[in-house]
Amino acid sequence: MRDMTKEEIKSLDKEHVLHSWSVQGTLDPMVVTKAEGIYFYDADGNKYYDMSSQLVNLNIGYGNEKVADAIAEQAHKLPFIGPGYAVDVKSELARKIIELAPDNMGKVFFTLGGADANENALKIARLYTGRNKVFSRYRSYHGSTMGAGNLTGEPRRFNCETNGVSGYIKFFDPYIYREPIEFKSEVEATKYYLAKLREQIIYENPETVAAIECETITGSNGCIIPPDGYLQGIRDICDEFGIMMICDEVMMGWGRTGEYFAFQNWDVKPDLVSFAKGVTCGYAPLGGVIVSKKIAEYFDDHKLLCGLTYSGHPLSCAAGVATLDVYKEEKLVENSKAMGKILGEILEELKRKHPCVGDVRYKGLFSALELVKDKATKEPLVEYNSDPDNTMGKIIGSLKKKGFSTYSHENCIIVAPPLIIKEDELRAAMDIMDEVLGEVDKMI
Known part of the structure; x- marks a missing residue:
């Protein structure tokens, strides 16, 4: 050009x-x-x-030659093949991701970015549980496709809301700085927020709730960091009612918080993890959903009703393999x-x-x-x-x-x-x- x-x-x-x-x-x-x-x-x-x-x-950052060279090499070797085929870079990237994830995780479903990662995380949770409702927070952004847009809590969701969409329930973040209640400690705040969430779930009928999805740390809506015990409390509520815990790590994943995944700062193990952004750092589009071993085993004999033409795209997976190497090497x-x-x-x-x-x-x-x-x-x-x-x-x-x-x-x-x-x-x-x-x- x-x-x-x-x-x-x-x-x-x-x-x-x-x-x-x-x-x-x-x-x-x-x-x-x-x-x-x-x-x-x-x-x-x-x-x-x-x-x-x-x-x-x-x-x-910009200009990382290792990642750029990996994309170029893959473009010459095999620029594309449909997602139904096994490809070396896709297999290798999935292996690397599972090795970095908690020990309860089993497999990866690849997408193109964060919105469709969250969209498919919801579909998987609903397929696995047979339930429809999903809880997410008001101060959240999970994407702007129809499903991820309704999962989003802030005003960018409004254009996605229609009369035909149901099952999306919102709750409030632990936004202690803006809370009119004067908490004596983070522990007291955690107790309050978890009690309100649990009460809301009971009023929605826990047997209809498939998942609770949270940005592990609220991202662009203000970097709201969960107080001590909050994420573990959500994990406990999910375990109590058979609800899937989904951590949106699209923005916080891949080292952003000083750990590969932000939830590792609090020693929590979700059931599903959505990721994107830092897995290739924008050198090629890629996202995905990491699912637990239990969920992976469920789909051994149940159909996974998720599909994307570019799921596990070879160029993006090559970029992902090289990017994860860069994290370690540098x-x-x-x-x-x-x-x-x-x-x-x-x-x-x-x-x-x-x-x-x-x-x-x-x-x-x-x-x-x-x-x-x-x-x-x-x-x-x-x-x-x-x-x-x-x-x-x-x-x-x-x-x-x-x-x-x-x-x-x-x-x-x-x-x-x-x-x-x-x-x-x-x-x-x-x-x-x-x-x-x-x-x-x-x-x-």
Whole structure:
């Protein structure tokens, strides 16, 4: 393909491309021309710290030759074969995933991304239990296909809701910072939230409930970290009523929190795990569902009514095998834990320093800063699902002008850099955040 000018690229994009979650006529997309490490560059040569790993998926950063070479080699060897065939890279990737998963896990069903991973996790749980209802949380995002969209709790689900869709039940996150109840401890909070969930399940009839699905750590809806005992409590409720526990690890999986899977921070074993993003870090589309040995055995003599043309696509599986090797060879999970500790210290200092920072929450290299107008009252900088003056957009824009690229949701700014980040890079990037937060302090 011939080289195009910045103007040509942008003109063709605006004329022919529909962008997600946007009013198309208001867009002015940045033209990106190259990237390396934790940085990307626009067409004018400006350099940006990628402090959200794009969509919290580019864990190994840009330009990893091992993964790129694996894709190229597979493209020459066998670019595609239908999902009904056994292929070396698919078999090897499934083996590697099961080895990293808890010892109760048995097999993997491959998808193309997180939404269809969650969609198929629901189908599998319903097939296995013979039940229909599924519980998920209000402050959640599980995807925007019809099933995953209804599983989602935040406003992006509204367009997926129809009169013909049933069985989706919502409950509230353990959002202690925003809870009007003053808990004496995390243990007390956990007891409260689990009691309300258990009561709700009883009122829905436990014998109709197939699954409880949670993002292990609530992702873009504010990095809400479960209090002590909460995930184990959900595990206990599931065991009590024969309900499947599904952990959505699409965003938190593959080292993001300092463990391969976030639930490993709390020593919990789910029945199903949905994954995507960091398994190939965006070098090729891939997702999947890990199922327990019991569920895998069930489908030895029951039909698995799930199917995708590109399930276990050879190019994506080749990328996945190479990516998991990179995690080990470059000790990226360990780096996530080490750099996450430094990030946490920086965030706590920003919270102490800036009146606009009401709370900071973090685990490994995933974090959020919650912005407020008043620390005492916790009044949010922008109201839930309402920002008529585009205040958060202006803050994100100010960060980007200074070379810090990330995104916001409601009144929270997400910070989730690639797991390859070094301490000097992390500190330099967060100095930009410090500067911009100083500007926000003057706004409140």
